[in-house]
Amino acid sequence: MIAQVIAYFNSICSMPAELVADLERLVEIKELKKDDFLLKAGKISNHASWILKGLVRSFYLKDTEEITTKFLWEGATVTSVYSFYSRKPGNENIVALEDTTLAMLRFDDLQYLYKNHPVFNYIGRVITEQYLYMLEIEVYNLRKQKAEDRYQFIVKHLPDLLQRVPLKYLATYLGMNLETLSRIRAKR
């Protein structure tokens, strides 16, 4: 299980044996059942996780409505960027939409790795860049004013998401309400 994460990190930059040994010692595998929470609003996020299998959703509460901010699946890294880096409680919830397997690293352990294995900063930076890149695409889509354009972007670029995610979550993720999404879909 851990081998999968090691292989991924190695594909970014080849790691020395001591680093691999430290990772094998520090990485924790966790299984989440559908609807289990990885993080609750008001708590400090203490882990960054790599998704081995499954799909998670992050959201925050606006009045009583859940606003979905992200869907992440196999191969993606998940954490609450705000809470994890600021070390403060945030408003973000992360919950499994499917049974999910994670490889997790604690904040403190990650700092230890960054301090003691300079190469690991290279890997951390590349992963952060990938996340950044993904987020930029998301912003690009969000800035489109037409609800239909935002939906068509998903149809074109992330069609799998439509199979795996209930529409009620997709709607707030795309900044529209459920009825609007339903009407857009009814058009064809």
Added chain:
Amino acid sequence: MIAQVIAYFNSICSMPAELVADLERLVEIKELKKDDFLLKAGKISNHASWILKGLVRSFYLKDTEEITTKFLWEGATVTSVYSFYSRKPGNENIVALEDTTLAMLRFDDLQYLYKNHPVFNYIGRVITEQYLYMLEIEVYNLRKQKAEDRYQFIVKHLPDLLQRVPLKYLATYLGMNLETLSRIRAKR
């Protein structure tokens, strides 16, 4: 001038003398006049820059309309994330809104620094994380459905921007049109 950048990097992680010497050799100071371009769509972004003074705007063209995607000023790092990291031409333009002074690093030189000075990976990672953190806040604001809420976020958290940026650019940045922004402002 370069001392300012060195001091900033040192504040993230103390750098050995050889790294400082390499930086002094490789960092290039550039002065942009208002309306000068730092990057044009269709070109590969070859530099990452640190803004010493001034303000830049990035935008892309949607049909004939300029959609502003970012404002960056003193202390911020600027590059086209997509083009710089993918080494491909993108659709992003970056232009100075004020006379601007930059400390620039070429892509190749940055890779050289990462390879030869492991500590610099630590600094690069932290800067990338800061950029990510900022982008997340931006996305959070964009996902608000009401145009007025998005504008009020700027009033509250980035009031200086209102003094430094023409409203026509702020409008597309906030995902609304100029007339809507003008009407929101007229309310008070």
Added chain:
DNA sequence: GCCTTTTTTTGATAAAAGTCAAATTCCTTT
């Protein structure tokens, strides 16, 4: 399979934001 609950769709109406045109204000430059 049947019942309950959740999710999605549909309808009627209201609110928000966009579009186009024109007027006004603000800046620059001479």
Added chain:
DNA sequence: AAAGGAATTTGACTTTTATCAAAAAAAGGC
């Protein structure tokens, strides 16, 4: 200070999306 141009505001109208209510469809538990 005046002229020209750019930026912003205002008005009339249209389109898009939200809201509220209810019906229909789908999914899960027993």
